[in-house]
Every structure is written in structure tokens, then in C-alpha cells.
Amino acid sequence: LGGVLVLVISKLALGFVGEDVQRKAVGALLLGGAVVAIVPIFALLAIPTYRVIRLAMAVPEIYFFPVALVAMAIAVFLFGKVAGLALFALVLAIKFPAIGPIPRVLFILAGAVVGGVVGAALIVFTQLDHQALNLMSLVMPALLPVIALAIGIAAYALGGSLREKLPARTILPVIGAVAAAAIAFVGLREPSGETRTAITERSYLGSRLIPMVRKLRDKDKDGHSAFFGGEDCDDNDPTVYPGAEEVPGNEKDDNCLGGDGKLEAPPPPSDAGVPVAIKDAGAVVTSAGGKNVLIIFVDTLRYDRLGIAGYQRDGKSITPNLDKLAGESVVFKNAFAQAANTPRSVPSFLGSRYPTQLDIDKGKKTNYPMINDGNELLFEVLKPAGFKTIGMTSHFYFCDRTRAPSSCPDVVSWMKTNIQQGADEWDNEGALNIPESNRDIAGPRTVAKAKKKLEALAKADTKFAMLVHLFEPHSTYVEHDGYPITERGTESLAQKYDYEIAVVDKRIGELLETLESSGLAKATTVVVVSDHGEAFGVHTVSGQRMFFHGQTLYRELIHVPLMFRIPNVAPRVVPEVVQLIDLAPTIAALFAVTPPATWQGRSLAPAFEGKPLDPKPAFSELVRVPDWDHESQSMITADGNRHVLLYDSTWEIYDLAADPAEKANLADKDPDADKLKGQLTGFIERPRK
Template structure:
């Protein structure tokens, strides 16, 4: 046990050494240190205790069989560990029992491997033994650094595997050190080990009991710099209940868009330019001094520049759909609400505009099924170009359309141009070969194309131009340890440039927070067209006169919600119940959360977030609990369980309790009795919460007439560690509403013995959001029929995550 504790201590020091400079103030650093130490030392103690128990069994066997218990215990667990390392999305969407089982299995595998090393003797001569010890220490350093630097914030199971391997390296080094220096082994008496284990158990219990009240520490322990601790926190998340909110929700939702006083140019051409993944801080007008964007900077000098504009989500699909619809898309989809039908384009079509859109299909990468109506209607454009052109060719295509417009007598036209070049992989290298310099090179390249676009439109068209320029999201360049986008709500991923230029619109820099969904109604207002009835964005023309803006901005990502008001920014994790509060004026890099230091302000903004989510449904105020539960707010589980106990198990209420994953609701659900759909939902919810008593009922539901019940029953059985039939898994992979669940079903198909699973996985391969998961599942199956399709994909892809998955899968299909 002491050996495991020392291994945990070594990893704790490695994590803390990488993390402490990112923490503000010695109070937070010391608090994080003892909690981090308690977690990793306790994990090491558990590892060592398990190894000691297996060793006790082994010593009672003949010498030749002493490695057998460890081998039997290690074989399946090490297989799970390898699968986690190769299948980097294995845990994404799995239920809590499956996730914990895999994590525990990986630890058991490490114990087995360590004990095998001990009982097979290892290197017997001093020199080879010392070389092996040095190799393990080098491996420990490399594994820790890989865990911290490779795909931070992405692929949780991959990082769990690296953390487990680091434990193995540390523990193996201790075994060899004990053989090299026997005095170390003699110091680890059973009494000392038991005492140390008892102290660590108390520390861990104290840590978990008091952790919910410390938002800043909980956020720090899940920072990617502390990679091993982050993996443990993910595994322990169900044991850390969120602290209850201290303030009631405040109705801070957005009303429908309203016109303000300002210039209007009926019949003017509209030009909307969006640049994928463009950070605001890479424009000279926003403070960059490298002169990357002379065209954008010149445009900014001609109209309104919004210094703090925010995308509604850090990825294209929800952000651009929100721009076109004038609403926040992700919270609506999460709460099961319908999206408006009327787009910015449709309003202009009705007003007699010719509409032409130039965008790639990749913008529907996320939630493609939910956004299918928009994709199928092609966002209501009369003319569209959806091929993935680079910036020069895309500019040529737009100018050709402008020539056609001029030849037809120049009807008022709406041009939407979406440049994709700045999105990874960054190919341009004129400024250098690092990712950051390649990114900057792409920004400069698009700016040159924009200069030619604007010059060409002004030369070809006589009507005045109303121009809007923005981005769908930003891009992280390791600002918070991560890369790319779609993983956080920090400024680098959600703050975007926003420029609005029109004749009669006086140039001005606007400091109030605004939202990308404000841009659609504002463009309509500038050409005298009324916004859609369900558009929620503000009319930004009022900024020219210096007032009238809402003064807040919101964004959403999975279980996280953001609220910016003045200089204060709050990020809420609805599932974990953590709050991050930043002063953007004093701390623009968001390095020092003030949630614990200023709890009143944090809770006031938290109440606004909950009020916003509740207000989206605009129904009976008593339905606020349901609205928050639909949003995934785990704080709503208690009130919802009380309502079920009081009014009975309505199907939706029961389903939401299962999805919120609060174990405290299980007793309420067990006390309910129902037939029909409500009874089916009760069984599924109890299964999701780990109640094995409903297994027979779930197996009966696999034969239900309703496909939705079949695949949801399969998901509940997966949460119980069972293997449902492939037919139900196929349904889930195709029909599950959330991306996380679909990935979990894809993984299950990879483990299935049903020969039809390979064909189903190949049919899912075109889905960009599932592609990595599908490749990993095909690799896990080892079915050679998948090799030609994956080989073709390998020749045509440049995405790093896809290539990494292919490199791991293809050798297994030879």
C-alpha cells in the first residue's frame, strides 16, 4: 500500500507543478494542493491495497503459479485500458456505472501488471535493473507530459488511460527501487500501511464532503494542466453533489426583437461575411499589431465596431443557425423546444430580395439531425454554393454571382459569404510553421480575399451596400491549455469580431456586450425589413446613438452556460454545479475565478442564467422546474423528484430524473407504480441510475413496438453493464437525440458480435461528428470488410483527430 501511496504522491507533485502557476493566490494554491494530494494519494493507496490483497493470495500458491492471480485479474482490465487508449471517445456518453467500471478496470490492470513484475522477478542483475528503473522514470515523465499536452480538454478516456499508465510507471519504479534498496521495502510495515490508509480515507471523505462549497477549487481540479487529477474528478463526479443555488431564478430571457430608431436603406444590398474560427484579437482593429487584417481594419473604421461580441456557441452549427434564426439554438434543442421556421433569408425573400449563400456543408457538423430542416431548405437561399472552396475561389464565385445580379438589372440582393480557411487544419505557413503562426497566416490570407471581395462588389453594383462581418466562433491556441474550439466558453472560443457598416451609420466603438444573434435583426432593420416574429436579437443600430442595448451576452455548450454583464462573466456547469466568475476588465485572460470570493455576485448572475433557461418556454411559471430539468440543470432534480412523489410518475418527469443522473431520486422512483409509457419510463430511469432490479423489464422493452423505447432500454441496459442485442444498438446509433448517446451506441456496435454491425458503422462513416467514433469502433471489431472504406478515407482527410483514429484502426484490419 505504501508503494501505491508514494506513486500517487509522485503524480500529485507532477500535476501540482503544472497547475500551480495557473492558480491565483496562495489560499487557492494551498487549498488545491491538499485536495489534489488527498485524491491522488488515496487512489494510490487503493491501488497498493489491491495489489497487497492479490499478493496475499499469490503467496499461498506454488511458486510457479504465483503470477496466475495477477494475470487473471490483469488480462481483461488491461484490455479495457488498451481500448481506452485507442478508442479516445469510449466513455463519451456512457452511463456512470460503465464509466466507473472502466476506470476501476484500468486500475486493476495496473495492479496486475505491477504484481506480475514483482513475482516474475524483473531484472536480476543490478545494471539491467537500474536501467529498467531509469526507463520507468523517463516513461513517467513522458506520460505525464503527454497527458498534459496532447488533446487537452478532449477525449476523456484517452487521458484516463494515460493517467493509469503513469500510475503503472510510478508503481513499477517503486517495485524496482525496493529490490535495488531493500531497506525501503522493510520500512513499509503492514501497520504503517494500515495507518496511512486510514488517514487517507478520512482525508478523502473530508475532501469530497467539503468540495461542493468551493467552486474555484473544483474548477482547478478539472484543469487540463492537472491531467491525472482531472481524470479522477471525472470518475468521482457522481459522488460530488452540487451545492444548492442561493438565489431564485430571475426572468432574464430575451423578448422578441424590436425595432429601434436608426438609419434604414430600403433596397440596399446586404453583404454578410462570416469567417470560421476567427478570433477577435487577431484583427488590428481589436488590438493586434502584426497588420494581419488591413481590409477588416479599414472596414471597422467605416462603421460600428463591437468590442465584446459573443457567439451563441463555440462551434459553427449552433452559432450560424442562431445567426440565421435570431435565437439561441443549443438551449432550445437541449430543452426539447422547436426552433423558429423563419430565417433571416426567408424574411428577405418575402421582401423581394434575391438571396445567394456561399457556405460549406461542414457548418451542419453538430446536431445535424436537429438542424436537418435548415440544411434541407438550404437556409432558404434562392441560389447557393455549398462546395468547400478556399478563400480565393470562394471570392471568385461570389463575384460571378454579382456579375449575374448586375446583368439582371441589379435587384436588391443578400450575399452571405462564409470563409472556412481559418478553421483547422491551418495550411498557410507564410508567417511560420507553428500552429499559432499558421493560424495567423490563414487570417491574413482571408483578409486579402475579403479586400478583393469588397472592391469587386463595389465596382460591380450601384446600389448602396450594407455590410456585416463576424465569425461563428473563436479558436483556442492553448490559452487555457486546449486547442481548436467547441470545448469551453472562455473568451478565445466565444468572443468574435462584429462590424456593421452602412451609409448613415456613424463610426463608433461599442463597449457593451452584444450577441451574434443580434446581427440578423439589425441587418433586416438597416434595409427596412421587419424581423421574424420569434427573433430575439436586439437592433444594434441604437449603438450608433450611444445607448439602448441589453448590456448582456449569453452562450451555451453542452452542460455549460455563460452570462456576461458589464465586465462580469459567469460560466455555469449545470451538471456539476460549478460556477466560474471573472472580471474581464481586470482579468481578460480569465485566469482568476472570483466565484468563492464574491458569492453574492456569482449567485446573482447564476439566477439570471436559470431565469433565462426557464423563460425560453414562456409557459406557466410553475413549470420553471421542468424547464431547468430539460436544460440539464442537476439542481432541478430534487424539486422534480418531489413533484413526482406528490403528483405521480408522468413519463417526461420520470425520463428527466433518469437523465439528470441524481442518485437521490432513485428512492422516489422505486416507490412509484405505473403502466404503459409511464411504466416504461420508470424502468428506463431506474436502469440509468443503476437499479438492477429493473433488468427484466428493460429486456422486455427491447421488444417494444416503439423504436424509441427499444433503443432507450438498450441505453439503460448499457448503464447496468449489460450487452443489449445489436438490433437495439443500431436503432440507438441512428436515432438517439444527443451526440453523446449516439457515440456510446457506436462504441457498443464496435463491441458487438453481430455481423450486421460493420455495415451499420460504415453507413455512419459520412457523419462528421461520429466519424472518429465510427473509425475506432471499426478498428475494435477488426472486420476486414471495413478496410477499403477506411483506406479511401485515409487518402482524403487532413484532420488530425481522424488521421490519428485511422492510424490506430487500419493496422487492426490487415
């Protein structure tokens, strides 16, 4: 019974927590909920279990053990090793001698409960990055009866003599009731910003209860509430809520950003639809990119982890190969992603559009939306120019069982991202389903097949554009030989992450060596980019420390590497702020390919000639998904000095020069706050098509 309990808890916990189990800070709480829900069910099974055990005890050993062995074999075959071990433990328990006056059946059932608890703990500490989980979510509820008992003892035991001295004790309940009503009345008043933040972000109970009450108090059922400083500015109009598209001139603040939008919407911040040749006159560098382009896409890589950014671990850089490549490249030191997770960032930089402007299938709410054919992705633009377009990956995100039915047999059938648009070939062999992929070491097989393909392309003298995806820095972080983990707690997460980067750096070195040995290096532009960064608990949301990615837009999540090694172009470091949506137009410009009108980015080609880039801000978006019901927008100012964020309905402004960790919110203190908020509001209220 204990083994079955472990199995069920495991399945439910992994299912409840979601598709990326190790990323959810509520994982332990949900696991606890699963345990609580299952215990009554198994309690109901106690009587039939008791009877079965009693019958088994009466079976002679000459028959009992052969039948037990067959049952264990069947259990292993049908349900795996854990079920077999559980049945083995039950067999031993049944034949275990009685312990004094304790009935053997009770001993077995108690062992089952202990086994379930131990099994649940094993799941937490082996299947989840437990350092990032809020395990206090389990401890605090358990302490409530203890605290209540302590208060009771203090009130009725230690305070007994005081109670006897109080006159008219019957009036005390009345006073208590009046005080409770007064507290409730005060609590329902509109709180100040400081009070709201303190209760909803830093209070253990407030951060959990306020969202629940807001859902109950959502009068117009639009998913947002005005209760306790909530974000809905008109809770009687279901068309008015944060995130709604602003309709200029309708005398309504549709998106709750401070008034009706202007009839003349502000222009798109990056000159959408204007061909690169017009945006950057004279900047199209014909054939400067050589013959080929290799895009090395490293998942989840922060810029500040590179050696060229000054970072070291164990007294040395963890990215020697990337550092060497950077010394031969044009490096954009202030490049920012337009999203903080792969499903939004990758189509954004391949299609040169902000996440909310992507044409996606809105029929099904999912964390991995399908990109419709209306988007014009990079390979679709390069292919007509004579490039053989190739993807080299091994990850579930690149699966599409609809368009490639035989691919990814181990991945769920609903994964239909359509991100392979324009590819002549896309090798995604070895991709695993979502939970398994998080502990998968895909780099060796991805790099091996990429090297083999590069050598074949060199022999055939084929013009190509290849994208290679390296997954390693993504959580769950896997330990590697030669990189012992010496830190504890949350610091061990950062150490594991760093060592994953060190390993992926070696993979990049292998790819670069293959370019050299095959003779491709002199004719191939190499681009290194990441889709987003990673968080390690520096910031909190609703009282939860934020780990991993996809939940906020702080700088650690959007500041990413972007570098181009171009044949016959001198290396340099570019200080201007740029966006990942600039990547596709820049590659197009390098090979004299006309970009489509749908692209929102600009060509960075002037920087390759040493020319300064026009100052432009960088915008990012966090879109609501089933696993994270929050939205956010952010702007890095054109000079790179300020970071402006709107998270749900809360404004934040940070001075990146004085406060790179973004700890001191200047939204109410910055003299330029209104101007900065207005710039981000203009981006949010831009036309989305």
C-alpha cells in the same frame, strides 16, 4: 502486416476521436487505446502469417515477383498507396537475406510492429494538430511500471538494512491496511471547492478517475452524480439534475441552481417577441441599408486578432482589408456570440434566438442538429421583402441530402442541418466530408463563385441578400505559400491561425474589390461577422488544456467581430455590449422589414445614427453534445466589466478590465457575486419556448 496495422489504426483512430478529429485533446490517448486493442488481434494472426511467409519463401523467384507485382497493384487499387507500400515492404523482407542467427520470419514480424508504431506516430503528427494533444496521456501509463520498479528497488534493496531493524514487522501490513481505510474514508467526505478543483482539474489521475467513479455512483441514472462534489443536488431523484428545466413552485431545485424557481419567471433578457419598431422607437431606418446586403461570415475569427483591436504579427496587422473596411463601418467592439461552435451559433444568429430556444430535431443526438422549419431564419424574413436570397459556401455544415439530394455527394448522408431555409439559391459545390474538410482550402473556390454571382446580379440589377462563408481560420490550420511557420509547439498553432486569418483577409479584399468594380458598393450594406473565436490552451477543463472551440465559453471563444458598412452612414465605433442575435433584427430594420415575433434580439439601428444603445448583458450557452458531455452558460455584464460563467456546477467570475485573460476567478471574492449569479440564473431559468 505492418501496413495493414497502420491502415486499421488510422481508420479506428479517426473514427474513435470523432467528427472533428483535430479538435479533440484526447486524440492521442484514443489512438494509443486503438493500438493496444489491435495488437492482440494481430498477435493471433502471427501463426497464419508465419506460415504464409514460409510458403512464400519457398516460391521460386521466377514466379514470386510477377505474382507479387499483381498483388501490389490490387492492393493499391483496393486499399490505396499505403497498402501497396506495405506489401512491397513485405516482398523485400521475404527475399531479404537472413541476418545471422535471427530467423527471417521474426525479423519480418518485428519490422511489422515497428512499422505499426511509426505509422501511428505519422498519423498523430500529420493528421492531428499534435501540439494541442495531451501526449503525456501516452507517456504517463508507460512510466507506471518504471516507477513501480524504482519503488521496489528502493524498498527492498536500499531499505533492506532498515527492515531488519524494525521490531514486529508483521504489524506493518496491519498498519498499512488501517491507513488505507482511513485515507479512503477521508477521501469520501465532501471536498472543499479548492480540493475538488485541484483533484478534478489539475491532478493527472484525479481528472480521469473521478468522472469514472461518478458515473458508477449515479444512483438515479440521470447522467449526473453527487460523488466528490458532483453537480447532482439530489441523486435520488432522476428529474433533478444540472440542466433540467426549472419548474417554478414545485418545491424542488430542478436544475440545482440554489432553490426552487420563482412562480413568476423573469422576463427574457432581450424583450423577446416585441417588434423592433417598438423596442427601439424611431430606430427603424427605412432604406438606409441601400438596395442589397452582403454578409461576409468568417468562421472562427476572434475580435482581438483584428488590426483595429491593436493586434500585430511580424510587426504589422494581419487584417489590412478588414481594417480598411472597419474605417468605413459602424464597428461593434463588444459583440458576443451566443455559442462557441458553428452548429449552435449559426442558427442562433440567423434565427435571432438563443441556442436552447432554437427549434431543433431532438430525435437523434448529434453534434450537428437539424434546425426545424419552425425557426424563422433571416433569409425567410428577407425573401418576402423582394430580396433574392443567396448562399455561397463550400462546407459540409451547409449540406442537406434530404432537401437537396444531389448536393454534397462526398458528404455523409445524415448531414441534414436545414440551415438553407429561405434561400432562393445556395451554392455549396465542393463541400467535402468532415475529416477532409478540416484540411480543405475552400476560400478560393467560394470567393470565385461569389464574385461571379455578384457581377451577374449587378448586370441584372437584382436586389439581393447574399451570405458568403469563409472557412480558413478553422482548424486544422493549413500552411500557405508566403507564410513560413517559424514557431514551435503550441505557439506554432497561434502562428498558423494568424496566417489563416491573413489569407482570409485577402479573400475579403477580393470581394470588396468586386463590389467596387461592379458598381454595387454604393447600394450594398456589407456585414462582417464570425460565429465564434478560438482557444490556445489558456484555460483547462478536467486537467486538459483547451484548444480550438466548442468546449468552453471564455471570452476568446465568444468575443467576435461585427461591423456594418452602410451607404451614407458615417463610420463609428460602438462601445456597448451587443449580441449576435441582434444581427438579424438590425438587418431587418435597415430595410424596413418587420421582424417575426420569435426573434429574441434587438435592432442596433440607433447606433447607426450615433445614439447610445440601452445597456444589456450578453448571454451565451454551451449545449451538451455527444462529443462533449458538458454544459455551460455565461453572461457578459451590460457594462462589459464582468464575465460570469457557470460550467457544469462550478461558478466563475472574472474582472475583464483587470484580468482580460480570465485567469483569476472571483466567484468567492467579488462583492457582487450573489447579484451576478442571480442574473445568470434568471437567464438559465427563463422559459425556453
